[in-house]
Amino acid sequence: MSIFQKPTSAYITGRTRVLGILAHPTDHVKAPTGINRIAVARGKDAVMVPLNVSPSDLGRVVTGLRALRSFDGAIVTVPHKQSAISLCDEVSPRAAAVGAINILRRAHDGRLIGDQLDGVGFVEGLGSQGIEVARRSVYLVGAGGAANAIAFALAEAGIARLTLANRxxxxxxxxxxxxxxxxxxxxxxxxxxxxxxxxxVVNATTLGMKPSDPLPLDATLLTPDVVVAEVVMEPEITALLAAARSAGCRIHLGHHMLDHQLQLMASFLGL
Structure with a gap:
């Protein structure tokens, strides 16, 4: 059964641990369903809910979460990945190198500990589909938190060459x-x-989430020998993936990255 299906049983109690996903907007987020499925499977009394927080309010919200004793942590996504790192008391070496977090955990004393699992999840997602990255020549679009994390993870995985593109x-x-x-x-x-x-070829931008978004690269130059990968999860087939498929390319869906992050994220959050 998919982790994105609704949990078969989940009850809110007075002891339920609260988890969040910090985003703006939250309409597109997929992680809560997956994390709640994992919580049920692991027998944990916890629930994740979307937290729609504008960038201007992020600092105040995170300060408040420090004092929320039933709060165990949150996934951090667009547009907060880079700004949230400065709100943490401690971050992992990879998060520090990337300059962004995508998850934070609240310690018992209210301290916030951040990590960055985007890149690890992306590379593991490729591997799960039989796409090895070692010694490849990679073209990566983007310069945000996810793009930085993916770039570092690809380098760690042994790629030979990386070309970076961004507006x-x-x-x-x-x-x-x-x-x-x-x-x-x-x-x-x-x-x-x-x-x-x-x-x-990797799109690590948010371009493709909206029908009006321009393509992140010149898709007319794609050739059938190329793998084209997305981080955008909704829609599943973005305009870029549709163009790549029409060009005969192998495509790699955005949800594969999240699929492989969720178990790591759940463990990081104490589930």
């Missing part, structure tokens, strides 16, 4: 510098909207 050049220049310092054996370049010359 804001200074952000990928900063990311490129961090990657070159941490992984000198990986060739890192700054690219354009042209994905040619790579065997794996």
């Amino acid at each position: 804001t050049l200074n952000k990928i220049e900063t990311l490129a510098a961090k990657l070159r310092n941490a992984y000198p054996d990986v060739k890192v370049a700054i690219g354009s909207a042209d994905p040619r010359g790579h065997s794996l």
Whole structure:
């Protein structure tokens, strides 16, 4: 049974531990159903709910969560991944390297501990579909929290070359510098909207969530020998994936990343 199906039994009690997903907006979030399914499967009295928090209110909300004694932690997603790291008392080395978190846990004393599991989940999701990343040449669009995490995880997994593309050049220049310092054996370049010359193309932006969004790259240049991967989960087939499929490319859906993060996230949150 899929972890995204509704739990077969879940009851809110006076002892129920509360988990959240910090996002803005929350309409697109998929994690609560999966986490609640895992909580039921593991026999844990806990529930995850969406927390729609605007960027301007994030600091005040997180301060309040510190004092909520029934609160155990939260997944952190768009647009809060980078700004939330400064609100934590402690973060993992990979979160510090990436400069973003996508999950935080509340300790008994109210301290907040952050980690970054986007990249790990993305690479494991590829592997689950038989797509190995070692020695590949990768084209990655994006410079946000997910893109940074995926870039570091791909480098850690042994890719040979990484081309970074983004609408804001200074952000990928900063990311490129961090990657070159941490992984000198990986060739890192700054690219354009042209994905040619790579065997794996990754959209790590939010472009594709809305029907009006432009494509994140020039899809007319895709060739059938390329794997095109998404992080966007809704819609399942984004405009980019539809274009890639029409070009004969193998496509990799966004939900694979979340599928492989959820078990790790549940454990991190104490489930």
